[in-house]
Amino acid sequence: MISTVEICRTAGKALKRNKTRSMLTALGIIIGVAAVIAAFAVGAGANKSIDEQIASFGSNFIVVFPDRSAMSTTGIMRYLTYSDAQAIEREVSGIEAVAPMINTSGAVIYGNTNWSTSITGSTPSFSKVREWEIDRGRDISDSDVRQATKVAVIGSTIAEKLFQGEDPLGKSIRIKKVPFTVVGVFSSKGQSATGDDQDDFILVPLTSAQRRLVRYSTPGRIGNIFIKGVSMSALSYIQNETESLLRELHKIKPGEPDDFAVRNISQMLEARRKTTTIMSMLLGSIAFISLVVGGIGIMNIMLVSVTERTREIGIRMAVGAKVRDIRLQFLIEAVVLSMIGGTIGILLGIFAGYMLASFTSAPPIFTLGSILLAFVFSALVGIGFGYYPAWKASLLNPIDALKYE
Amino acid sequence: MALVELRQIKKSFMLGKEEMEILHGIDFTVDKGEFVAMMGPSGSGKSTTMNILGCLDRPTSGTYILDGEDVGSLDGDTLAEIRNRKIGFVFQGFNLLPKTSAIENVELPLLYAGVPGKERHRRARAALEDMGLGNRLHHEPTQLSGGQQQRVAIARGIVNMAPILMTDEPTGNLDSKTSDEIMSLFRKLNEENGITIILVTHEPDVAAYAKRVVHFRDGMILSDELNGKGHRQ
Numbered sequence: 001m002i003s004t005v006e007i008c009r010t011a012g013k014a015l016k017r018n019k020t021r022s023m024l025t026a027l028g029i030i031i032g033v034a035a036v037i038a039a040f041a042v043g044a045g046a047n048k049s050i051d052e053q054i055a056s057f058g059s060n061f062i063v064v065f066p067d068r069s070a071m072s073t074t075g076i077m078r079y080l081t082y083s084d085a086q087a088i089e090r091e092v093s094g095i096e097a098v099a100p101m102i103n104t105s106g107a108v109i110y111g112n113t114n115w116s117t118s119i120t121g122s123t124p125s126f127s128k129v130r131e132w133e134i135d136r137g138r139d140i141s142d143s144d145v146r147q148a149t150k151v152a153v154i155g156s157t158i159a160e161k162l163f164q165g166e167d168p169l170g171k172s173i174r175i176k177k178v179p180f181t182v183v184g185v186f187s188s189k190g191q192s193a194t195g196d197d198q199d200d201f202i203l204v205p206l207t208s209a210q211r212r213l214v215r216y217s218t219p220g221r222i223g224n225i226f227i228k229g230v231s232m233s234a235l236s237y238i239q240n241e242t243e244s245l246l247r248e249l250h251k252i253k254p255g256e257p258d259d260f261a262v263r264n265i266s267q268m269l270e271a272r273r274k275t276t277t278i279m280s281m282l283l284g285s286i287a288f289i290s291l292v293v294g295g296i297g298i299m300n301i302m303l304v305s306v307t308e309r310t311r312e313i314g315i316r317m318a319v320g321a322k323v324r325d326i327r328l329q330f331l332i333e334a335v336v337l338s339m340i341g342g343t344i345g346i347l348l349g350i351f352a353g354y355m356l357a358s359f360t361s362a363p364p365i366f367t368l369g370s371i372l373l374a375f376v377f378s379a380l381v382g383i384g385f386g387y388y389p390a391w392k393a394s395l396l397n398p399i400d401a402l403k404y405e
Numbered sequence: 406m407a408l409v410e411l412r413q414i415k416k417s418f419m420l421g422k423e424e425m426e427i428l429h430g431i432d433f434t435v436d437k438g439e440f441v442a443m444m445g446p447s448g449s450g451k452s453t454t455m456n457i458l459g460c461l462d463r464p465t466s467g468t469y470i471l472d473g474e475d476v477g478s479l480d481g482d483t484l485a486e487i488r489n490r491k492i493g494f495v496f497q498g499f500n501l502l503p504k505t506s507a508i509e510n511v512e513l514p515l516l517y518a519g520v521p522g523k524e525r526h527r528r529a530r531a532a533l534e535d536m537g538l539g540n541r542l543h544h545e546p547t548q549l550s551g552g553q554q555q556r557v558a559i560a561r562g563i564v565n566m567a568p569i570l571m572t573d574e575p576t577g578n579l580d581s582k583t584s585d586e587i588m589s590l591f592r593k594l595n596e597e598n599g600i601t602i603i604l605v606t607h608e609p610d611v612a613a614y615a616k617r618v619v620h621f622r623d624g625m626i627l628s629d630e631l632n633g634k635g636h637r638q
Binding site: 002003010013017018089098308311312313315316317318319320321322323324325397398400402 | 436456459462463469481482485488489494498500501502503504505509513514516517518519561565606
């Protein structure tokens with residue numbers, strides 16, 4: 001009676017004896033596993049980066065902005081106004097907050113320090129819509145907006161760059177040469193998914209921005225309007241209502257084009273997510289094909305070696321190997337090859353994932369699921385095609401296995 | 406007592422849809438210490454008979470008693486054990502494991518008998534030295550001549566101290582000088598070691614080394630005589 005240890009040793013010797021075949025078999029598994037792991041990781045990474053973008057924009061919101069293409073047909077440039085925003089908040093239901101916004105950029109000075117940043121004029125709704133938290137001090141208030149007070153809430157980057165450790169609260173800064181008092185600092189949000197520093201901005205009351213910083217000739221003119229809905233499902237209703245309300249307010253006749261555009265940011269990102277999902281499915285299916293091709297490679301090598309191995313089985317059986325001894329040896333051979341190939345494949349796949357992801361700037365995400373899937377699939381292929389011919393041969397009469405051509 | 410006894414052994418093969426009987430009831434005994442040559446043209450049933458004798462194949466019907474044991478009803482694994490303990494094989498094509506050293510090839514029956522590594526090695530080395538291959542222990546089959554390969558096969562056949570050695574056309578792939586050497590080895594094993602040898606050949610020169618010659622034709626035994634001493638019994 002031969003011990004299992006001896007059978008393992010025999011299997012090891014057989015693998016070493018057929019180095020080329022062993023390596024080719026393992027190579028099929030390595031490529032298959034690596035391709036699947038890399039493809040899934042890159043796809044998951046791209047998806048996550050879009051999710052982060054959605055999260056950083058705040059969820060459930062719609063943006064209204066003036067559509068300049070309408071000017072070419074009407075000859076008049078119409079802007080959005082603060083009263084448009086107020087009308088939307090008043091008339092359209094399903095809204096949690098409406099933030100009229102003016103965006104500009106310019107230099108901000110404190111003492112001798114000069115920093116170039118973006119400046120947003122808005123209302124207290126801004127923080128709700130864009131999901132900003134106050135770290136220190138206070139947010140701008142409704143009375144700030146009514147009275148156009150010269151107060152500012154600064155992002156953490158500004159606090160750091162301009163004040164360098166000093167407490168910014170109550171300090172006077174000059175925004176585009178106009179003095180403002182810092183009343184609050186926002187909590188840091190860090191980098192956006194696209195790599196921008198989200199904390200590099202200053203919020204001032206909308207009216208202060210209108211009067212002091214941009215000085216538009218159209219009274220009440222604002223840049224755009226952010227609308228936060230109560231839920232994701234309310235968004236398309238809000239979108240439709242906002243469109244008809246604005247057409248009414250802007251006195252647009254039926255058949256004339258809108259002079260504004262309403263965009264559902266979540267939908268836009270959702271659409272991008274779909275594109276990415278399709279891309280990663282494409283990648284995944286190519287990877288799966290390579291797994292199958294790898295499997296076919298394994299199958300070919302195994303089938304080619306069957307003649308030699310069937311004779312080997314015949315010889316072993318003639319000198320006294322039992323069916324169990326034969327099957328165990330070949331099973332161990334197949335399992336060992338698959339394990340080695342699978343492990344190298346996982347390492348190579350992780351490496352390839354990082355290589356691929358360096359082109360897309362989204363770091364790859366390796367899930368246990370995709371690693372297991374790839375590993376199990378190729379192990380099954382390796383074991384299946386490695387073991388099956390041996391299993392079949394072990395059922396033969398020894399003499400038939402010996403004479404097998 | 407007969408070491409090997411076949412009673413009314415029949416063997417059929419399926420040839421397409423038709424069953425073809427190639428052994429029509431063989432009665433045949435071999436005593437311990439005999440050196441028997443089975444002769445006959447191809448298709449006469451001599452090789453099939455030997456495969457059944459070697460427990461490599463099963464008869465369709467009939468009784469086979471090997472060393473007092475009815476082996477007709479035994480399962481594959483028990484037959485494997487019997488082959489391991491009682492029968493050594495030397496085939497025409499040598500049938501050595503490729504890319505495997507001579508000593509590892511010879512160790513194979515001991516491996517499946519469960520003999521521990523050191524003992525296995527010692528006995529395999531001794532068997533190869535007996536065959537005059539003491540300096541070829543770690544050569545692979547492709548590095549050995551035909552005669553040397555056949556001697557490795559013989560060493561593998563005797564290493565387990567099996568009482569019976571069966572060989573099918575052992576000189577089929579060898580030139581006449583090497584054939585003589587190999588056949589002298591078989592004779593020596595039979596006379597000095599008392600190993601019972603059953604040989605299949607179609608060459609009278611080879612059969613001449615045996616003490617007894619059995620002629621097969623069309624699946625039946627045509628004659629059974631002692632070499633040079635007329636009819637047996």
